[in-house]
Amino acid sequence: MxxxxxxxxxxxxxxxxxxxxxxxxxxxxxxxxxxxxxxxxxxxxxxxxxxxxxxxxxxxxxxxxxxxxxxxxxxxxxxxxxxxxxxxxxxxxxxxxxxxxxxxxxxxxxxxxALVGEAWKGAASGFDDVVLLTLGTGVGGGVMLSGALFTGHHGAAAEPGLITLFPEGPACNSGNRGSLEQYASITGLQRLGADDPAALAAAASGGDQEALAIWDRYGELLGTGISSLVYVFTPQLVLLGGGLAGASAHFLPAVQREVTSRVQAISREGLQIKACALGNxxxxxxxxxxxxxxxxxxxxxxxx
Missing domain, CATH: 3.30.420.40 (ATPase, nucleotide binding domain)
Structure with a gap:
């Protein structure tokens, strides 16, 4: 058997x-x-x-x-x-x-x-307070507080991609406007002038200045949204997963810069921001x- x-x-x-x-x-x-x-x-x-x-x-x-x-x-x-x-x-x-x-x-x-997987075998192992964002067709995510998933009332909590970034921004399928998903998803990246994320990542790796600038702007927008999440949850760790996280080397510096500039020191004390270890x-x-x-x-x- x-x-x-x-x-x-x-x-x-x-x-x-x-x-x-x-x-x-x-x-x-x-x-x-x-x-x-x-x-x-x-x-x-x-x-x-x-x-x-x-x-x-x-x-x-x-x-x-x-x-x-x-x-x-x-x-x-x-x-x-x-x-x-x-x-x-x-x-x-x-x-x-x-x-x-x-x-x-x-x-x-x-x-x-994704968060349970990373906590079990990946980058969140050993952490109790974690926010994870999945960057792909949409922007999803999960939150772990004191070692347990935070799901809120009726299990509908922790939809970090649906928080508002710009009130008058593009319409979201959730009914919101200007949600983080509209700027940090593949569609959001394409709004910055990038038709194909893989090609954009390859161009940035080759030193293309326009591609590097697009990823930097993407990181700024993502970092702005993450800053709000850090204020709410004060996690030890923010993990980035999904298809776009494979290009994190090109936008993580901008994310870190935004979070450092927007979040007071006590709320980000000891905070780590990095890509998931297990990928997709x-x-x-x-x-x-x-x-x-x-x-x-x-x-x-x-x-x-």
Whole structure:
């Protein structure tokens, strides 16, 4: 009989990333596929079922954790809303998937999953108070206070990408205007004049002054938003994940500069700001970890 294992799934706006893990967090196998377009609930549900069939054809995993870009209900079975995915309001995804997968499913916010993954095996290990931002199609994130996920009333807290940066800025799918997401997401970067983030990063690495200036401005905007979050949570650590974090060497200096200039010294005492250690793998690892905690063990479950 094979050793017990668990599946972690990270649903993003452009890709679905899956991992098959041992209960101790070792990656046994992985799979990735493009997110269906449009990413309607039904299309995503079937894509996940098919992808799990490819990754785990023998049904070795006894539980599945799924990270999604939005808040869940308190029982972690219903996706309340995913503002950047069409049709995602009160979607009972766990109930849809369980009979198709013949195993239990738990849901969580993707930023919280990334934070749980980094706390378990990555850059947040050993820290109690952490803010994490995922920089990609949108800007998500998670907050850990005193070693526990902070999810707030009905599990909807810690959406750092939706705080207001400029009140008259571009409209956000959340209903806000000028949210941090509108400036720190891929779309926000493109507003600064960059069509392709990978090409912009390569140009900056080659010393292109225009590319370096765009990343510097991006870092200023991101750092302004992070400054507000630091005042609220006074974390030990701010972690940056998601696809854009791969270019963090080009914008972290500007982020640090803004936070230093905007936040009083006592509120940022000992603060570290750095990229996630696990890259885009943090979300699927954290989703798997939450599945173990909630569905397969007697460990105290974490919400979100």
């Amino acid at each position: 094979s050793d017990p294992c668990v599946l972690g799934v990270d649903l993003g706006g452009t890709a679905i990333k899956l991992g098959l893990f041992s209960l101790g967090g070792d990656l046994l196998a992985e799979h990735q596929l493009p997110t269906p377009q449009p990413a309607t609930p039904g299309a995503v549900c079937m894509a996940i079922v098919e992808a799990i069939g490819v990754l785990d054809p023998d049904g070795r995993a006894s539980a599945v954790g799924i990270g999604l870009p939005g808040p869940m209900d308190a029982e972690a079975r219903i996706a309340r809303v995913c503002i950047n995915l069409p049709g995602w309001e009160e979607v009972p995804l766990a109930a849809w998937l369980e009979p198709r997968l013949n195993r239990r499913v738990t849901l969580a916010n993707d930023g919280n999953c 793998g943090a979300g699927r690892l954290g989703a798997a970890r939450l599945a173990v905690q909630r569905l397969l063990s007697s460990a105290p479950p974490q919400a979100g």
